[in-house]
Amino acid sequence: MKRYFDPWIARTRHLLKAAQGRPVALALLFGLSLLNLTSEWPSDIPRPAFVDALDAALPDSFKTARQILFDQYQRHFPRVPTAQPVTIVEIDEETLATVGQWPWPRNRLASLVDAIDALKPLAIGLDIYMPEPDQTSPDKVAANLPKSAAALAAGLRALPSHEAILERSLRAAPTILGAAPLDHATSAASTDLRSAPILVHGADPLDSVQRFDYVLASLPELQAAAHGQAMLSVALEQGVVRHIPLIMGLREKLVPSLPMEMLRLATGSSAIDVFADTSGVQAVGVADVQVPTQPGGDIWLHFASIRSTLSRYVSARDVLQGTVDPDRIRNKLVLVGLTGAGVTDMRTTALGELVPGIEIQAQVIETIVEGRFLRRPTWLKWAESAFIMTFGLLIIWYVPRRQSRLAVFIRAVPKGSTVLGLLLHLLNVLCCFLIFIRFGLLVDAASIFIILSAVMGCFLTPALLHADESGRTETTHAQGREEADGRTGKARGP
Structure with missing residues (x-):
């Protein structure tokens, strides 16, 4: 096996020693910098076809490292809420055990909306889709009765439908209905949503935002009764929620997310x-x-730990029974969602916590109210690239100079130069972390570390190989001297 790799090792040594390693270092600097840009192409210039081909050939080349680093920023410095503008009325295990299993009849949901509205919230957002008629409604039950129960059927048809009851509740309260975006058609999907107007200032952003062709929304009569409609969507990257769209596209129309629609209302x-x-x-x-x-119309969300937000949760059972503290609802933005086991969507946040989907919507609203945003603007990507290129070229120009202090140090203490490199990279990470804490900017220290380490390695490797060769030569000479001394000793004999 060693003999198989010896030619490759020899070629590598020769390549790294050629022109003091500068050609290899330059190729790595420009190649890795291009690959880094490909993994997060700046939006201010058109994306060439070769970039798509390169991204397809080497997917997630730098993206995974970048995401892990940004997650670590948040885990070491999570957002600590300073206000609690949101209350979540959760349909939890206790509620389901008391009121009944999900899905509820629409008149029961109307009772919950009425009970919340009586406590004077600013807005009520329902993370609930109702695309089909309620089959427990009196008219639906009447349709399934035998002919012998004609009188009972007539009496049931005279009662208001559950949809009509819920319509009245939605119209009387400041309600917003959620809707789920879909990429494919289903029997209950539609292609439009009755949403509030979106006024565009500047260029049309429709091609930039995340777009969908279909939506799973509530019945048209329920949409007409509510005071707003909103899309509920989170962007998943390897199963983790890191950023949330504030606006999306539904075919040729811009539609708002639930947090923005709640604030509008x-x-x-x-x-x-x-x-x-x-x-x-x-x-x-x-x-x-x-x-x-x-x-793309989305924001990087600075997550707060679920442990710091548990006080925002109120059981729907307590609201229905009238035992909740009115101050938990009054002048609050109220979100209604499912948290009971088996009936909720759970999401993993950048903090590594598994939380209900409705919690993520609450954290978006909380972040906007507090004005504490995470940002990764386009200019920051260019600044990172400029820093990498400048520092990389400085390394390529200075390090191979045989009389430079660093070159002498590398030749004298190869392992010490490795320690120096690690210290510089730790300083890089520390500076980027402090920028995150102070300004909320997501600086990609991971790409800086990877690219500059590869460039520096082009000059450290020959020094290490030289030190290894020198060590082997010295060992061989020492063994030779020992063998010679041994033979001399035997020749003299007693």
Whole structure:
């Protein structure tokens, strides 16, 4: 096996020693920098075809390392909530045991909406889809009765349907219905949503945002009764939620997310503002609040630990029974969702915690209200690339110079130079982490570390190989001297 690798090792040594390793270092610097840009192409320039081909051939080349690093930023410095504008009315295990299994008849859901509305919230967002008629409604039950029960059927048909009851409750309260985006058609899917207007300032951002062709929304009469409609969507990357879209596209129409629609209704605004240019969405706003976004209309969410937000949860059972503290609801943005086992969607956050999907929507609202945003603007990607290229070229120019202090140090103490390199990279990570804490900027220290380590390795490797060869030569000479001394001793004899 050793003989098989010896030619490759020899070629590698020769290549690294050629022109003092500069050609290999330059090739790595430019090649890895291009690969890094490919994994996160800046939105302010068109994406060439070869970039797509390179990304397909080497998917997630730097993306995974970048995501892990950004997760570590948050895990070491999670957001600590300073306000609690959101209350989650959870349909939990206790509620299901008391009120009945899910899905509930629509009149029972109407009772919950009425009970919440009586406590004067600013807005009520329902993370619930109702695309089909309630089969427990009196008219539906009447249709399934035998002919012998004609009188009973007539009496049932005279009662209001469960949809009609829920319509009245939705119309009377400041309610918003959620809807689920779909990429494919289903029997219950539709292609439109009755959403509030979105006013675009600047270029049309429709091609920049995440777009869907279908939506799983509530019945048209329920949509008409509610005061708003919103799309519920999270962006999953390897099963983890890191950023959330504030606006999305439904075919040729822009539609809001639940957090933005909740804020629109709570502030009494008639529309949501979107500020965009040719590179994509720059900000999404409502009333006097503007949220800086990524070009795709999404935000990186700075998560708070679920342990610090448990106080926002209120059992729907307590609301229905009238035992909840009114201050938990009054002047709050209320989200209604399922958290009972087996009936909820659980999501993994950047903190590594498994939380209900409704919790993520609450954290988006909380982040906007607090004004504490994480940002990774396009200029930051260019700044990172400029730093990598500048520092990389400086390494390539300075390190191989035989009389430079660093070159002398590397030749004298090869292992010490490795320690020096690690210390510099730790300083890089520390600086990027401090920038995250102070300014909320996501600086990609991982790519800086990987690329500059590869460049520096082109000069450290020959020094290490030289030290290894010198060590082997010295060992061989020592063994030779010992053998010679041994033979001399035997020749002299007693």
